[in-house]
Amino acid sequence: MKRGILLFVFTSILQLSFAQKDLERKLKQMHWDNAGPEFRQMKAPDRWKNESAVILATRIDYLGSFGRVRKSFTENIVIHYRVLLQDKASVREYSELTFNKNKITTNLIGKTNAYSFVAIKIVKPDGKEKEMDLTSAVKTDIGSEKDSKMAVPDLDQGDIIDFFIAIQSKDSEAPNITESDLLEEKYPVVYKQIRFVVPRQIRFNSKSFRGAPEFIKNQQGKDNIYTLIDTMRGRAPEILWDFPHRSSAEVRYKITNGKAVVHEDExxxxxxxxxxxxxxxxxxxxxxxxxxxxxxxxxxxxxxxxxxxxxxxxxxxxxxxxxxxxxxxxxxxxxxxxxxxxxxxxxxxxxxxxxxxxxxxxxxxxxxxxxxxxxxxxxxxxxxxxxxxxxxxxxxxxxxxxxxxxxxxxxxxxxxxxxxxxxxxxxxIPVSHKESNLTYSRYNLCFDSSDLFKVKVKRDVTAKGNNKAYHQYLIFTNHDYLREYDKPQYQSFSYSELKALVNEYSYLREKSEQQTDQENYERDRRVEVDIELELDTKISEYKNLTIKSAGMWEDMPDTEYSDEFIIDNATKKAGKNYILEVGKFIEKQTELSEEQLQRDRDIHMGFARTFNSEIMILIPEGYIVEGIDNLNINVSNAYGGFISAALLEQNKLVIKTSKYYTQNHCSAADWPYMVSFLNAAVKFSKSRILLKKL
Missing domain, CATH: 3.10.620 (C8orf32 fold)
Structure with missing residues (x-):
């Protein structure tokens, strides 16, 4: 009996091995040897010679077919890319590949039932090809348990990486598939084709947006073929405040079983x-x-x-x-x-x-x-x-x-x-206004009389509406949250299963008490890093974080907290005088590059919002302030604004600023209006005052 089982297992392994090798040979012949001319290209168009990489060709094929008497449905999907690497950045990106390991299953008579297969080759500038041995790949935990990664050695600028992924699966009936494909990718695309071959009983509906080509329908035997070809598509731009699915060329399509009810309008x-x-x-x-x-x-x-x-x-x-x-x-x-x-x-x-x-x-x-x-x-x-x-x-x-x-x-x-x-x-659905989503930051600055390079800072922060979430996840810990629900109304229930959960909650809350010091330490370091990033400086002696309101209850809807820290090198010496970069205290601003100043796509932001700051500086004894006039700015329009005002009150300089966005959307034609107040805020953020020795 054991001998019979072993013989069956050994025979099955041989069948699997032979089936896999035969399948590999056929797939490579189909997608490499018999590939179209677009997958034999070696050079990129001159217009993209300065791009990091160029996708010379990419193709997505979907082939669906019914089994006998429509008792099953087989899907074959192939995704094929040919990418020219033109600089060191793209070489680094492709020097390590992550993929799903080859897998093949057969039925009892050895016929292939389902598979997933990956093949990768490197093409050198002289045309020499080297196929990658995927058996050297190691498993990773970044995705499914089947994910693997491998290093790609000897990859250089000018090389082409050509790879395809082939998947076959079977199900009892045809699936319903809906998808959205953005035609712009990280790199420019010379040639792209998306093709669906499905039985006539299958319905195919598509929508093309913003200059994307339409699918062309043809018939072949009992199948309908839907093909989309897109050429010379530039890379996806790196722009601020963009919803790619509202601004980029895109195709959306739906494949449904003929029995399903299909609505044109979702x-x-x-x-x-x-x-x-x-x-x-x-x-x-x-x-x-x-x-x-x-x-x-x-x-x-x-x-x-x-x-x-x-x-x-x-x-x-x-x-x-x-x-x-x-x-x-x-x-x-x-x-x-x-x-x-x-x-x-x-x-x-x-x-x-x-x-x-x-x-x-x-x-x-x-x-x-x-x-x-x-x-x-x-x-x-x-x-x-x-x-x-x-x-x-x-x-x-x-x-x-x-x-x-x-x-x-x-x-x-x-x-x-x-x-x-x-x-x-x-x-x-209603739209929130700039007053509803507000952050108010007040900085009290006091110089160390013995060392004017140091500034002691006391900060108060209030956040409202959609501006709250950033601060809530910054300052709150799991222990803080569990404590917020430590209230009688959430712990008194009649059902035994709820009482058990209350006991579990109490245990976890008490356990979190033991981890409070560590959680608070990690939270303080998190806030410290955030301050250094926003103020573009180094701080020390961060302390006294006090959370006045988490902003998670209707009777106290705002997030409010305060803290203290020291900036060790806040000023620069200029003879007997000191220079303070006071503009930094409105925190990091959106500084536009030359490329970003011009825009042909609408601006899609999260929400209208306001950022108010108040900076109060106690002038050290024996010094006066110069440069106050440069702190008064007023740039505003229908889309937002930046306003600042400075006032000297005895020995205290008080600066108030407000930056606001009035809408969550702005047309590309009106982008210059936004640029005007964005640049005004950047200009202020670089402002300085002089503490002049009397």
Whole structure:
């Protein structure tokens, strides 16, 4: 019996080995030996001779086919690149490759059933080719367990790296595929082809944007062939405030089984998806138990819903409903759609007016431009016209706050009870204003009388709205967060399983107490590095970080903190006098390169916002200040501005600045208006004052 098993295993290994070698030979012949002329090119066009690398050719092929009597569907995908390396930077980039190791599986009679295969060769300038031996690759942990990496030795400028990835898979039915392809890549592309060969029963729909070519349809036997060819495409530009999927040449396509219902407008898909809330069977006993504990305090329905929001954001209920571990709440885990179903179920049961919405993201565009809903998310609106929104909870989110990527977009909605939205099915999401997203920084500077090179700094920071998140993750620790939920209403429940989670929370909170010193040390170093980066200086003796408000509760919605530090070399000696680079205290500014001054793409920013600073400098005894007039600047227009004013009050110099952006979007034609106040802020950031010895 054992001999029979061993013989079967040995025979299977031989079959696998022979099948793999035969497959490798066929794939290399197809994609290397029989490749089109574009994959034999050796030189880049003259216009791109100064680029780091040039993609001479790239091709993506998708071949789908049904098995006998349509009981299975086979997909063959090949991605092929030929890249000319023109400088040391691109040589370094390709000197180590990460890929998915070759794999092949067969059925019992030795016929290839599925595979993934990678082949790489180096082409020298004289045409000599060297194929890479992938058996020398080592496994990595950067992706799946199959990921491998290998060094590419003897790679030089002028070499070409030519590689392809071939994948075959089988399933019981044809898949539904939606994809978005940006035609611009990191390097210029001489020739690009995307081709789909699918049975006529398969539907193919595509949309081309911003100068991208269309797919051309042809027929071959029982198949339809859709081909897109793009040539001489420049590299993706490195520009500020860009949503590539709203500004670059792009094709979006959808492949669907002929049986599937296909909507041209994804808004109709969204409306269908919202019908799932009509069949909501979520268990809300835990929520009702919590509400029972707090309902005797005369709270309104809206207030109760907000309390439920905070509950579902808590470590205990993140574990109870979303299976998210309690110990690291700052990791910003993804909360599933169950959150919306839970709230919807509660509000329907207790007759609270609300609407469920699906909203497309600004960085992909409105529903009419989409081919899938991967860029969309759900929102809840509690109440009618003057109601408030609830988004998917993150560690610091507050009821009423809207993720900025959904601001201004038109949502599809369904209301409960049904009668409240009988006359409308869409809503435009509000847009936050510059006053709502504000950072205020106050610096108090005092010189060391014995050493005027040193400046003692006391800082106070307040952040509001969308400006908060940066500061919250900078100054808060897991221990701080767990302590925020150490409140009676989040620890008193009737159900034994919740009591067990409360005990787990208490254990983890106490455990975090033991790690407080280390967490605080790491946090202080993090803040210290941030200050040095923003002020472009070195600091010492960082201390007394005091968090006045985390900004995670509605009654204290702003993030507020203060700290102290010393700048050891704040001034430069000029004879008997000292020079202070006072402009640095408005923190790091956006300095545009010559290339960035010209722009032909719209500006897509996160949100309108304001940054206010107040710098108070105590003038050392025996000195006066010169250069104050240079600190007064006023550049403002419809898109934003930078304003600064300096005033000497006895022995104290007070400087106030405000930099603001009025909108989250600006057309390319209006970019010069933004440049004007951006440059004004940069100019101020380089300002100096002279402390002149009397």
């Amino acid at each position: 808004a109709l898909v969204a409306r269908d998806a919202l019908q799932n809330f009509d069949y909501n069977n979520q268990d809300i006993r835990y929520i009702e138990d919590f509400v029972h504990q707090i309902s005797g305090k005369g709270k309104s329905q809206s207030a109760i819903v907000k309390e439920i929001y905070y509950l579902l954001r808590s470590p205990i209920f993140q574990k109870a409903y979303f299976n998210i571990e309690q110990g690291s709440p700052m990791d910003n885990h993804y909360v599933s759609e169950r959150f919306f179903f839970l709230l919807n179920k509660y509000m329907k049961r207790y007759n609270i007016d609300h609407e469920i919405m699906i909203v497309p993201s600004r960085n992909y565009g409105p529903f009419c431009d989409l081919v899938n809903m991967s860029s969309c998310d759900l929102l809840l609106k509690v109440g009618k016209d003057s109601g408030f929104y609830l988004s998917r909870p993150t560690p610091f989110s507050i009821p009423g706050e809207i993720p900025y990527l959904f601001e201004g977009m038109e949502a599809v909605l369904a209301g409960y009870p049904k009668s409240i939205t009988s006359s409308r099915i869409n809503e435009q």
